[in-house]
Amino acid sequence: MTEVVHTPRVFSGIQPSGGLTLGNYLGALKRFVETQESGGIETVYCIVDMHAITVWQDPAKLTHATRELAAGFIASGIDPARSILFNQSQVPAHAQLAWIFNCVARLGWMQRMTQFKDKAGKNSENVSLGLFAYPALMAADILVYHATHVPVGEDQKQHVELTRDIAAKFNNDFGVEFFPQPEPVIEGAATRVMSLRDGTKKMSKSDPSDMSRINLTDDADTISKKIRKAKTDPEPLPETLDGLEGRPEARNLVNIYAALAELTPEQVIAEHGGQQFGTFKPSLADLAVARLAPITAEMGRLMQDPAEIDRILAAGAERANEIAAPILRRTYEIVGMVGAR
Ligand code: ATP
Numbered sequence: 001m002t003e004v005v006h007t008p009r010v011f012s013g014i015q016p017s018g019g020l021t022l023g024n025y026l027g028a029l030k031r032f033v034e035t036q037e038s039g040g041i042e043t044v045y046c047i048v049d050m051h052a053i054t055v056w057q058d059p060a061k062l063t064h065a066t067r068e069l070a071a072g073f074i075a076s077g078i079d080p081a082r083s084i085l086f087n088q089s090q091v092p093a094h095a096q097l098a099w100i101f102n103c104v105a106r107l108g109w110m111q112r113m114t115q116f117k118d119k120a121g122k123n124s125e126n127v128s129l130g131l132f133a134y135p136a137l138m139a140a141d142i143l144v145y146h147a148t149h150v151p152v153g154e155d156q157k158q159h160v161e162l163t164r165d166i167a168a169k170f171n172n173d174f175g176v177e178f179f180p181q182p183e184p185v186i187e188g189a190a191t192r193v194m195s196l197r198d199g200t201k202k203m204s205k206s207d208p209s210d211m212s213r214i215n216l217t218d219d220a221d222t223i224s225k226k227i228r229k230a231k232t233d234p235e236p237l238p239e240t241l242d243g244l245e246g247r248p249e250a251r252n253l254v255n256i257y258a259a260l261a262e263l264t265p266e267q268v269i270a271e272h273g274g275q276q277f278g279t280f281k282p283s284l285a286d287l288a289v290a291r292l293a294p295i296t297a298e299m300g301r302l303m304q305d306p307a308e309i310d311r312i313l314a315a316g317a318e319r320a321n322e323i324a325a326p327i328l329r330r331t332y333e334i335v336g337m338v339g340a341r
């Protein structure tokens, strides 16, 4: 038996599958920064370009989106000296461990993944094999660092649970206690920011409608316009939180306000309950612009020097590789692959 004491380590990733959205910021980036700032735990943050290509990406756009995402991490407050920031394809251990996990995970487990069903839609015979196998790569992303905590939005909970199943099956199949059971960390008022066009659908960077989301690159006028046009019902905001029941669009705007203002939804309702959307939306727009404009400006500044971004990512990949390579070697040894040292 291999006995490993798993020191706490945080891992999470974002795909360069488009520009960053307010959902990515509130559900992921802002919380990554809080974890980094709280100190005392190693934080590993990854731009998961190999996940992005599970659906077609124009090569030039992928390059741009990768650098822009790196700029988004840094502009939001990720310090590449204190956190490890890199792109997935540059640390080969992710793909190597993913293959092992393809052989551990069961087909039936993958067939239950709601993200695959959502993304494949009616077209499931015609999507890439990579899209189907995505969760095994995600398990490898996390477990190749022996990460113990995975801050994600609500939509990724099922994938982190699958990661736990893969870790448990590997340990059980080989009679080891090698991989930890990572915990999804899903906290705050905005763990599931919804589309501005449809309060039952998650806001996504790959949604065809740009009006469905706020991008971190949107200027103040665009943000205001998108919030003004966001779908709502005709009722004013309720006086109590219970009154948001059955009103997904209203709830979404309250949650976004709460997360941006660092208040609870109760506090937002206490302050704004009874207001018409004609009053609440402009307050929300002002708040969103005040919070996002400095990030947008800093992203723009960083994007002036793509070579510097590339250097930061390369240095991050080197540090990531130092953690991942020995864990992969030990995995190969456990599996019985000759030459693994
Ligand atoms: P895609 O549409 O290409 O899947 P995405 O917007 O869903 O893009 P991902 O890169 O898949 O973004 O996810 C990055 C992180 O952002 C994950 O932790 C995910 O849970 C979180 N996230 C994504 N969308 C939202 C959202 N609407 N609300 C809260 N968190 C979100």
Ligand code: MG
Pocket: 204
């Ligand atoms: Mg997604």
